[in-house]
Amino acid sequence: MTQPEKIRCDACPVMCYIAPGQTGACDRYANDAGRIIRTDPVVFLSKTLAGGGRVVPFAARDWDGDPFPDDAQITGIGSGTTYPDYKPAPFIIASEVDGAEMVTVVTEAIFSYCGVKVKIDTDRFLGPEGATVRAGEEAIGHVTTAEYGSQMLSLGGVHHLTGGEKSEGRVTCAALLALCNGEAVELVIDQGSAVTVQAGRAPIVDGRVENRMRVGCGSATIGMFADQWQGLVDEVVVVDDHITGVVSEHQAGKVLGWADTGIKILGRRSTPGRYFRVSEPGLGWGGTQVSDPLEILGPWNAKKGARAGLRLLMVSTTGEEFAYYELDEALTPQSKPIPDALMPSVKLIDENCEPSLCSVLFMGGAGGSLRAGVTQNPVRLTRSVQARQTRLTSGGAECYVWPGGGITFMVDVLRLPAGAFGYVPTPALVAPLEFTLSRAEYLALGGHAGAIKSLAEMMRDGGEYPTEAKLVPHTGGLG
Template sequence: MIKIDLDLCNGCGLCVRDCPLGLINVQDHKAFIADGCSSCGVCTRVCRRGAAQKAGEIMAGAVVCTACPVECQIQKGYEGACRRYTNEDGKLVRKRPLVTEAAEPKRQAPEIDWPLITGIGAGTEYPDPRPAPYILQGRRGEIEVVTVVTEAPLSYSGLKVKIDTNFHVGEEGAKVHHDGRVVGMVDMEEYGSKMLTIGGANLLTGRAGFIVARTIVDLANRQRVILQVDGGSKLELQAGRSPVIDGEEDTTMRVGCGSATVGLFARDLKGVVDEAIILDHHIIGLLSEHRAGQEVGMSYSGVVPAGRKSTAGRYFGEHGKGWGGTAISNPRDAIKEVNMRIGKAGMHILVTETTARKAVLFEVKANGHVQEVPLTPQVRQVMQRIAANCEEARVSVIYSGGVGGSARAGVTTQPVELTRAVHQGEVKLTIGGAPVMLLPGGGINFMVNVEEVVAPRAFYWTPTPATIAPVEYTMQRSTYARIGGHMARLRPLEEVLKGETDA
């Protein structure tokens, strides 16, 4: 349960702001907790004065929820911090019923799933009111299919670059430079990967727009590009290849965060070591305290790892260029202390990373100090098992653009009808023959994996500045007529293919 030390509390209201159940209020400059507190511990972490304190005892009638590491103590008639479970007469009941029916996919005729030809090499008709360079019709089975293609200049375009690595590349929001000019920024981190955002309309129209456009196109065309992060790393990136960070090629992606690694391999580690610290810049895992360690029958060892505690067996790491992307360069520093009232001399503590590339084994002495000892064959076997479950580290490049603007005039005389038909699945948008992820909402915004584009060097840039992408719209002939297509410009596919062959 949670208690408020009124002598320490100054009524700042941080706990009121962050309480997930809204059960804290301030009266006379002091915080008070209403009935129903689940002891989730958020208030203890945000309180700057240590006034919110987690006591050891569990309130009478409360049930400990084990659905996540928070382990809420849910009182009778109340719900947990995530609001998924309620304590009904001493039993946790899921509040939302199971949804058993899935929506049927809004799949249109499969005949329009891919274009008759791609837009690569199609050229561009300018100004916008001109019909697109190629408006073709052909047959697939009994269906008359139309594909409209062009190489469209897109001012609203950019990249998402996914870098599979545990290495620290820079702080979120840090600017990314190419040839000394800003071309993007470090974005939020995804699971096991660092993300960059490159380009976008604001950077393309800025003073460094030319280099921004060139960077987008080089990466989209799967060329190697060297970038520098403010206060961070030098990056050598190429789609489909391993990243090179500060001159070091990273070939292995982590199997999961430190907590996930403990969860995945707790059974393998039990009996091999007495404790394991899995270093990771996101979540450091402590085996014996972790729910997975408890599940396989381990008892807490008394080891305290370096890091800021989140929940049992899970600690926040500090970013850096050390082990597991943390600031820890010496594995001995991963062990903050050993509580010898709980621990025992002779215990073996494994310190490793989520990729298992590096590992050190320590033995606990009678005074609580630790000494490095050789890795045992059993430990090496577990490290090999972890490493074997790590994927190849690679760079992925996602081109993002918007074709909901004036370029629609080359396709139709009714631009909004084209937009609607694309979102309704009646018109299939592809980029260089590659399927796209269509973003919901207004306009026609899409994302495409550049490695799925059917031919190399499919993207260009123009000094407006903008990027030029091969765009294809494929649909049934009846749909094209309905949305105001340039029907008079339709040409048979065979005629165009023959002309290209003759040329």
């Protein structure tokens, strides 16, 4: 009995043999009656449609064939890939914009050289700089430098995708794909915390949902709100892992005429009213290990203004933690109920804190041979992108292109339509790219002139992914 014949798909380096009616290992290409076709529709964007720019998928089951709006823009989502890259990109579309002849080249690029940069808005200590970040048991990245009110992670990259054991590459690829498609991923940081990350959502640190990022460091908080406290309290300390602020010593307090209080902070004094290292980083007040803020205070000095009855407010950089004290006859702070008059200032700190969110930026190097799908002289494309003659977008979203050599770009994954990213089991991520430039400049780059189509021609002819469609006996293989 003759076995059904498989077709070899050359859309990625895995080169699956796909049986009739089945998809390859990536679920992106299928054997449809002897042709390799894409399983996802090409996605268009339009800003004029109802919903303020909703996504319009071409060839989706609910598309009724009505003409597309004039401002419809083709994206690389669902377009297919240029692999093996001697071929022109799947779609090279001519258009006219304000009387200018333009060309948009779209592709789904295969990225082994890629990763994500994760910004986590929290004061909580996630782990030491350089610590390994794991998904399950596998290392997929590391903690990088902390920025203002945020902890940063660098995940992925070619060494994790392809430089380790197969399991490390698979887990890294799966984590990157989930993050890029807006899904939640549980991460564990060596010598640090467990954190659940999801683009556009609050991080969950050691099982606790973070609510807000700090309004600023302790010094900045003093500078912003010193006048709110004047006359209501004698001393304010804003506890912070990075820079703890003391209003009586701070320049903001001095300008307001704040009297000395004889306070002593157990930390490394920087400039007046600013202290470093009052505690090690942690999950307590202001990202410190402090649970009792009095831990950071030394003996009060009567010769420098300390006195019985002196009023002290201690507060964190988010306003989530606060406490009020008065000095007794022995100049020891005694906890008291916070006066009603002080609560608005604490709430003002809280009000000025933005919601705590996770941001995920995909970062890739659009180099190698994928550029050959755009032009027969790839370095000209690189130079054109760097010179901003060619506009680079990803799924219609604006990209930041790094200066220097190559086409290294970043894009906020939330600016792309849902499900815009895919993968191939090499392992590598697949991301949509669009290169838009004038037709004259495209031809000057050595572009594939014979592959240019109008949008009408594309709509009429379709664009199944070209393949050699090699037929092989049904004897096994991927897919």
